Amino acid sequence: MKLTTKGRYAVTAMLDLAFHFGEGPITLADIAKRQDISLSYLEQLFSRLRRRGLVSSVRGPGGGYVLSRDADQIYIAEVITAVDEKVDTTRCGGGTNCQKNERCLTHDLWNDLSDQIYDYLSDISLHDLMVRRGVQQVARRQDDQRVDAAIHVVNGA
Amino acid sequence: MKLTTKGRYAVTAMLDLAFHFGEGPITLADIAKRQDISLSYLEQLFSRLRRRGLVSSVRGPGGGYVLSRDADQIYIAEVITAVDEKVDTTRCGGGTNCQKNERCLTHDLWNDLSDQIYDYLSDISLHDLMVRRGVQQVARRQDDQRVDAAIHVVNGA
DNA sequence: ATAATACTTGACTAAAACAGTAAGCCTTGT
DNA sequence: ACAAGGCTTACTGTTTTAGTCAAGTATTAT
Numbered sequence: 001m002k003l004t005t006k007g008r009y010a011v012t013a014m015l016d017l018a019f020h021f022g023e024g025p026i027t028l029a030d031i032a033k034r035q036d037i038s039l040s041y042l043e044q045l046f047s048r049l050r051r052r053g054l055v056s057s058v059r060g061p062g063g064g065y066v067l068s069r070d071a072d073q074i075y076i077a078e079v080i081t082a083v084d085e086k087v088d089t090t091r092c093g094g095g096t097n098c099q100k101n102e103r104c105l106t107h108d109l110w111n112d113l114s115d116q117i118y119d120y121l122s123d124i125s126l127h128d129l130m131v132r133r134g135v136q137q138v139a140r141r142q143d144d145q146r147v148d149a150a151i152h153v154v155n156g157a
Numbered sequence: 158m159k160l161t162t163k164g165r166y167a168v169t170a171m172l173d174l175a176f177h178f179g180e181g182p183i184t185l186a187d188i189a190k191r192q193d194i195s196l197s198y199l200e201q202l203f204s205r206l207r208r209r210g211l212v213s214s215v216r217g218p219g220g221g222y223v224l225s226r227d228a229d230q231i232y233i234a235e236v237i238t239a240v241d242e243k244v245d246t247t248r249c250g251g252g253t254n255c256q257k258n259e260r261c262l263t264h265d266l267w268n269d270l271s272d273q274i275y276d277y278l279s280d281i282s283l284h285d286l287m288v289r290r291g292v293q294q295v296a297r298r299q300d301d302q303r304v305d306a307a308i309h310v311v312n313g314a
Numbered sequence: 315a316t317a318a319t320a321c322t323t324g325a326c327t328a329a330a331a332c333a334g335t336a337a338g339c340c341t342t343g344t
Numbered sequence: 345a346c347a348a349g350g351c352t353t354a355c356t357g358t359t360t361t362a363g364t365c366a367a368g369t370a371t372t373a374t
Contacts, residue, residue: 004333006332015263025349027349028350029349035262040336041335044334057350060341060344060347060350061341061344061347061349062344062349063349105192105292106172109233109286110165121270124266135262161361162362163361166362184319184320185320200321215320215371216321216369216371217373219319220371221320
């Protein structure tokens, strides 16, 4: 398994989307602000998420992204594999040519580990994350901060 | 969890050591040849493995490395943490400052995943790997190749 | 003693991956 | 028409990886 910020950002952004489900299309600019992720980077990630059918896009003004399915039907493993090319701890990438075109001594170990991680993440949906204790708090905080910022702007502060 | 070739090489080398347990100290040069790992790189890895007490070294001619404990008392997780600084999938490295000094939305997820991986690898010993189907085959192949090579040398081929 | 063998340390480096920017195009609501 | 938004590609600075190299320190067979 190869976990990069790409995968983390993707899951975070998808979770943000899940929290704002029902508010119509959410713009990447909003997510970028709330989650502190570069807009251009998000665009790249969502391009892949869309191709994998995890989100739907609405173009034009008022557009944005919406989850393609309910939050309890979208699993973390899918999100990560959508943006990370490899979900793999092996050197050979699933093949058996780890050492001089043959299987290396620890080949099966890494294979099994990859499976283990994948299974773990396959069992967790966005909805599961949403109901976790603590997560709503954070989500609320992030929304409040936006409101605070808006008030500051209104006040000219 | 951060799995690099460092961790993989370390486990592979330790497993090699386990297979040649009882033959006295094994030189890194031997392991390097059998496992196709650069000698200098192995030296770095074994320096850490020794400091963590996973192997003992014997210096001087005829020296080499030996497992400090029986193979069934050495767990994969130990080996990996010995050579990889971080065993962590989070951005904050165990802290809670992932986003603007507060915990990010997916903080707990990555924390739990790290634990999951660690637990998995904590449960597997070198001995467990040795008795796996297929692994002995590979080990034998690697030894045979060395013998073949020796024969070639003797024959002047 | 000394040569041979082995381990130790640290500096250095090429290549890849990561994380992000930049720039421009396409679509569509108003 | 035009602006808000998505879509796509190319590019780039930085960090990490995966080593190499060189010099040195220990141990021991002879």
